[in-house]
Amino acid sequence: xxxxxxxxxxxxxxxxxxxxxxxxxxxxxxxxxxxxxxxxxxxxxxxxxxxxxxxxxxxxxxxxxxxxxxxxxxxxxxxxxxxxxxxxxxxxxxxxxxxxxxxxxxxxxxxxxxxxxxxxxxxxxxxxxxxxxxxxxxxxxxxxxxxxxxxxxxxxxxxxxxxxxxxxxxxxxxxxxxxxxxxxxxxxxxxxxxxxxxxxxxxxxxxxxxxxxxxxxxxxxxxxxxxxxxxxxxxxxxxxxxxxxxxxxxxxxxxxxxxxxxxxxxxxxxxxxxxxxxxxxxxxxxxxxxxxxxxxxxxxxxxxxxxxxxxxxxxx
Amino acid sequence: xxxxxxxxxxxxxxxxxxxxxxxxxxxxxxxxxxxxxxxxxxxxxxxxxxxxxxxxxxxxxxxxxxxxxxxxxxxxxxxxxxxxxxxxxxxxxxxxxxxxxxxxxxxxxxxxxxxxxxxxxxxxxxxxxxxxxxxxxxxxxxxxxxxxxxxxxxxxxxxxxxxxxxxxxxxxxxxxxxxxxxxxxxxxxxxxxxxxxxxxxxxxxxxxxxxxxxxxxxxxxxxxxxxxxxxxxxxxxxxxxxxxxxxxxxxxxxxxxxxxxxxxxxxxxxxxxxxxxxxxxxxxxxxxxxxxxxxxxxxxxxxxxxxxxxxxxxxx
Numbered sequence: 291x292x293x294x295x296x297x298x299x300x301x302x303x304x305x306x307x308x309x310x311x312x313x314x315x316x317x318x319x320x321x322x323x324x325x326x327x328x329x330x331x332x333x334x335x336x337x338x339x340x341x342x343x344x345x346x347x348x349x350x351x352x353x354x355x356x357x358x359x360x361x362x363x364x365x366x367x368x369x370x371x372x373x374x375x376x377x378x379x380x381x382x383x384x385x386x387x388x389x390x391x392x393x394x395x396x397x398x399x400x401x402x403x404x405x406x407x408x409x410x411x412x413x414x415x416x417x418x419x420x421x422x423x424x425x426x427x428x429x430x431x432x433x434x435x436x437x438x439x440x441x442x443x444x445x446x447x448x449x450x451x452x453x454x455x456x457x458x459x460x461x462x463x464x465x466x467x468x469x470x471x472x473x474x475x476x477x478x479x480x481x482x483x484x485x486x487x488x489x490x491x492x493x494x495x496x497x498x499x500x501x502x503x504x505x506x507x508x509x510x511x512x513x514x515x516x517x518x519x520x521x522x523x524x525x526x527x528x529x530x531x532x533x534x535x536x537x538x539x540x541x542x543x544x545x546x547x548x549x550x551x552x553x554x555x556x557x558x559x560x561x562x563x564x565x566x567x568x569x570x571x572x573x574x575x576x577x578x579x580x581x582x583x584x585x586x587x588x589x590x591x592x593x594x595x596x597x598x599x600x601x602x603x604x605x606x
Numbered sequence: 607x608x609x610x611x612x613x614x615x616x617x618x619x620x621x622x623x624x625x626x627x628x629x630x631x632x633x634x635x636x637x638x639x640x641x642x643x644x645x646x647x648x649x650x651x652x653x654x655x656x657x658x659x660x661x662x663x664x665x666x667x668x669x670x671x672x673x674x675x676x677x678x679x680x681x682x683x684x685x686x687x688x689x690x691x692x693x694x695x696x697x698x699x700x701x702x703x704x705x706x707x708x709x710x711x712x713x714x715x716x717x718x719x720x721x722x723x724x725x726x727x728x729x730x731x732x733x734x735x736x737x738x739x740x741x742x743x744x745x746x747x748x749x750x751x752x753x754x755x756x757x758x759x760x761x762x763x764x765x766x767x768x769x770x771x772x773x774x775x776x777x778x779x780x781x782x783x784x785x786x787x788x789x790x791x792x793x794x795x796x797x798x799x800x801x802x803x804x805x806x807x808x809x810x811x812x813x814x815x816x817x818x819x820x821x822x823x824x825x826x827x828x829x830x831x832x833x834x835x836x837x838x839x840x841x842x843x844x845x846x847x848x849x850x851x852x853x854x855x856x857x858x859x860x861x862x863x864x865x866x867x868x869x870x871x872x873x874x875x876x877x878x879x880x881x882x883x884x885x886x887x888x889x890x891x892x893x894x895x896x897x898x899x900x901x902x903x904x905x906x907x908x909x910x911x912x913x914x915x916x917x918x919x920x921x922x
């Protein structure tokens with residue numbers, strides 16, 4: 291780490307850690323973390339690249355939020371409680387205003403989620419690349435996984451879908467998206483509390499980052515099952531109400547960037563789910579059922595199978 | 607993660623984990639790792655950007671090696687034993703030959719170091735960016751740190767310095783570097799075994815990634831001390847022998863990319879150090895002494911202080 295980098299990281303990205311388990315944070319060759327007895331560590335990494343994952347002129351404060359949020363969403367999907375993260379930040383130049391705004395977005399979410407920044411690397415690059423690696427803890431054996439869905443399990447979805455995709459479409463067309471849809475794209479809310487409340491109850495869970503069809507597809511393939519989803523039950527973002535229904539479905543099923551949780555619960559435990567959800571301020575809807583027959587069947591309101599026009603983000 | 611990415615990661619970057627502590631590796635929302643009783647986790651992250659940290663036409667196999675090696679070097683500097691890492695890989699295109707070679711370099715070193723790849727993210731980007739986050743374990747309380755050097759402590763350096771900087775200079779001038787110097791730049795060897803053997807003995811340690819002057823400078827500033835280094839004792843890379851001595855010193859002091867360990871040991875424990883080193887195949891040389899007076903004094907053979915012409919890599 292060069293002197294310039296070091297100063298950068300110190301100025302914007304050093305704060306006293308909140309968790310006593312952070313023995314050594316930013317500023318050495320690495321961080322030192324104490325293990326927590328009886329808990330496993332959940333670890334995830336996600337990179338955001340300018341021009342691929344966000345518009346090059348994106349609000350840096352929103353980007354700081356989102357770079358951490360997408361990783362927190364993975365921790366939420368495992369039922370983990372956030373503990374620490376590292377940040378690798380590549381920038382074309384050291385722009386103080388940009389860095390101040392980026393750090394503000396990052397720290398605001400970090401403090402909300404109770405997660406400590408414990409290390410980083412700042413480098414020059416032709417365009418902005420933000421890579422966050424985040425870790426959380428979960429009681430041993432209780433992490434939510436993609437595998438585990440069984441035929442008959444009910445499929446649930448938190449919040450609503452398609453808003454982020456609507457915002458992307460508007461911006462690509464040079465239009466200003468509706469504010470609520472733009473907020474879904476720019477400042478997604480990781481469903482951390484919901485994830486924790488699903489431990490020991492959900493048979494499988496994933497966060498919806500690439501569109502419901504792709505992400506539920508991962509649950510189905512790793513669990514070795516299929517699913518039927520009723521399109522009339524999809525929780526569509528309010529800004530999709532004006533669209534023809536097939537367009538709205540396609541945005542919800544294939545659009546991505548929603549960061550809601552998709553999870554399955556055995557039918558006998560529906561009451562327990564409702565009891566747990568009553569303590570939370572997160573809307574959750576049943577959208578379908580797991581089947582023994584492989585494949586994802588999307589049922590239109592007329593009962594006919596529907597084929598989604600887009601699938602999840604494919605970067606190659 | 608889109609379908610394309612998912613396939614990519616599965617093809618090149620999925621292998622059965624070696625450590626029983628890896629409960630869940632690549633393929634879910636995140637990895638699940640079991641804690642090890644009585645051990646702390648050392649975590650580091652480093653990004654390599656094409657055109658900044660390596661030449662855009664760099665051998666992908668060497669790049670796969672180096673992206674992991676620079677992180678393992680940080681673990682070595684903390685005395686940690688490698689356990690797991692994540693890989694965020696941004697690429698202009700999905701080039702099968704490039705990925706195969708990159709993965710070969712990565713896996714060869716990963717197997718040598720006994721470290722498991724537990725998660726990743728593959729994205730498109732205008733140029734190659736490789737971000738690795740690596741974790742190792744160290745017995746509680748025994749991690750090597752930058753702070754801890756005390757006046758009178760002897761300063762030591764492993765291996766030799768300046769070879770990587772010589773290779774960079776040659777390539778920037780369009781010349782082919784000598785093979786040994788090129789190997790130092792392209793395939794650095796993390797000093798993992800040495801780092802482990804310094805636990806409970808070295809008062810401070812850092813890996814030399816930005817040049818001796820900058821990296822020793824971090825030890826001095828965090829320890830609140832100064833140092834005198836005798837330039838005649840610097841372990842210069844053999845390919846520097848033909849250079850004027852000031853040029854050789856500047857490459858060793860300011861060049862970077864050597865990934866040797868710089869560490870300090872109390873004078874009363876010199877014999878213990880020699881005993882421990884006898885078990886290892888790593889050359890180590892004393893190069894100076896820690897002083898109470900702050901600042902780094904470089905002593906030329908004629909006794910006069912020397913000022914280095916270059917300092918470490920500064921990315922901004």
